[in-house]
Amino acid sequence: MTSEAHPRLNPVRGAAALLAVPALVLVIGHFLPTYPLRVLDMILLYAVLGLGLNIVVGYAGLLDLGFVAFYAIGAYSWALLASGQFDIHLPFALVLFIGAGLAGLAGILLGIPVLRLRGDYLAIVTLGFGEIIRVLMNNLDGLTNGPQGIARIDEATLFGWTLATPLDFLYLLVGLLAVAFLFVWRIQESALGTALAAVREDQDAARGCGIDTTRVKLVAFGTSAMIGGACGVIFAAMQRFVSPESFTFWESLVIVLVIVVGGLGNPFGALLGATLLILVPELLRAWADYRLLLYGMALVLVILARPRGLIARDYGPSWLMRRLGGG
Amino acid sequence: MGSLILQQTINALTVGSIYALIALGYTMVYGVLRLINFAHSELFTAGAFIGLGLAGALGVAGHPLGGVAVGLVTFVAVGLIGVSVEIVAYRPLRGTSRLAPMLSALGMAVVIQNAVMLIAGRRPLIYPSFLPNGVVELFGAIVTYKQITIFTVAVVLMVGLELFVNRTTLGVRIRAVAENAETASLVGINPNMAISLIFFIGPGLGAVAGILYSSFYGVASFTMGFVIGMKAFTAAILGGIGSIPGAVLGGFLLGIIETFGTAWMPVLTGGLVGTEYRDIFAFSVLVLILLFRPAGLLGEHVSEETMVYKSDF
């Protein structure tokens, strides 16, 4: 599979490959008008969300249907800690950590009752959890301002750099995507990735091999939730408005689709999936009513016809590096 | 006070019988395929809307006898949809990973829900009642005929199912497949036949529940399956997933917990937590059950032990 006895990489080629794509995206970004630039931002954001969810769904083989809840926790962290709502104005970098941390904590607390059991209960519990978070957002008026949401959120400033335009966010998101990409790739290649793959393939046999399955699942779930939380913070900073409407079950579904269509367990899959799932609906605006129906059909058809997604698991970054290194 | 508790118990049994009817579909499918059939909640919705369409077409809205006819036709129609869903979206995935059928089920749920939306529209529709009107007073509590009818229909269906599963050859075959598909196929039972039957009965019962539910509340919307489905699945887990009596017990119990919890929570918390958190009770029950008694109340002990027992022998 991925990690054969590491052939020597050509460092120049490796670095070039790693830098070329983000640089290209940034260059393109400079030439795009605002609207397509916003779409590009959303593609990158969903790609990061996909990378995060992939840890649980793609690597560990557990279905998380409430990923949007962690995204919402992150978004509301920024909305509450950097707005007139309580007149708290914390710096963006700090809230990025707080939002990710809170989401990770929620993930672990939710995971504890569920992850020691077999995988399929996770799907229904996360589904319920997503719904609960939405009910809370709608009803905790004193905290979240209910369905009206929170507007006039602060402009984000990262170490003196004000994030005002979609282009600013493009830089931020390209950076975040690169970090997240390297991170999940490391996970996949490390002992944790091996343990998660074993959990995915056969949980009992994994335990027989000495893997503390509950613990590695919790690590995966918490890490994934943290990435979701960080994305939420950025989303809120980008929109400068949050309301429960942005965090329905359908958002979770879209993120699941991003990785299923792109290719479960493959970081490249998340990139491709996000591109398709954000871009195609933009192009088919006239068919907006049919969007979810088509999503549902796409999910079933991909699972039936191409269960490994558009890019199979084996053709991940390690494979690419081997090709480039060995080339 | 006493009559208040009685009143709430009656309300709880009404909503509980609907949960139980839906939970049966989840538990039967899970018992045989170990699959959470996400599409089930949407078949509940589809049932309500098909019933609505039939009522309009036949002009029988408001007639209890017409309701029986509509219920039967809807049962069969949604049952056939259920069978097709299994054949199209689940059967080809048997023997692959555990994730694939769940994702496929999720996709089917989305497809059915949006198909309902595209046909019936986004706005909730006023639902004609098929249930008789009128009330009786019972020790100070008011019981509507609607409630009595819902409870009776549910109990009749559940007893019928129990008899079917235990007393008929077909039912015994279903149980054999649920127990151990391998052995069942060795003695000449075609598992696919039993599975199709389960995907006929479960959604059929769910569809009837959909008609009862919408008749009771007088409204149907394409999104209503989501939360009800969650709750019914919780009921199935509460009773012990895979167990038919468990689903019934779980349904009624969840109805009771939810009704009393919702009614008393504002009192107990001094109004801090209001009735808008009604939907959270089911979820809390679900998490608590998974924490403390994952096998549910009547479930076979779904510990690792029994799991390995099945695979290693």
Added chain:
Amino acid sequence: MLRFDHVTKQFGALKAVDDVSFEVKPGIITAVIGPNGAGKSTLVNMAAGSYSVSSGRILVGEVELQKLPKHRIAHAGLSRTYQNIRLFDGMSVLKNLEVALVPSGIAPLVADTFGLTGRAAAEARREKCHAVLAKLGLAAYAQRNAGSLAYGQQKLVELARAVVCEPRVLLLDEPAAGLNHGETEQLKQHILALRAPGLAMVLIEHDMKLIMAISDTIVVMNRGRVLAQGTAADIRANTEVQEAYLGQPGAIRDIEAAARGRRNRVRLREGEGLTWHQP
């Protein structure tokens, strides 16, 4: 090394294992034999933590296995193979072995993820896997998907996975089931080669020829109880065993017929719903 101390397993009214006590010594191969339903597999599954123990103790050294969660049993030095192959089908053979070497505890895992432990540790683990694969003649298959290998090779990979973590106790649950004559012969050589002073091997088998050929001591079980224990010669000579089951005409044939029956049966793995794999 591995000691069963008055171990009992109750399934409802049935005592699958009834007050069993014996010790498995390091450096030798101990075979556990008996007809189907004698309680052999139950015993293995209790030791490996797949079943709870109704009463009694199972010890590796001073560690009481029945008190440990399943994954800790592997850390206590016991590993096993399965009657029905339980490989990680979608992973490479090499990765299958690496699973057994994943460091335990969150801190080492996190350190490994961020590369804090350096390449060396991961390299060392990989080298170890390659060494075991080479020893079992599987070097050529390291990068192949485990699920794509032939049945006999999969059995060997499972054996490799069980020994790569250098266990003190190795439980082999019907390793020869489903193997042809040549493969069984190969397996025999591998098992003999694995014999080491620090390793206690337990062999559960129906293939009497294999058992008689490689076992140093044999435990005979019947109806959940230990009937006799001794060398192959002792067992053959033991009148009680003969009367109870070996001595009956055709007894060994029956056992072997049972073993063949197992080869052809449908494999149903828990957790996958209805799944048919023809081995």
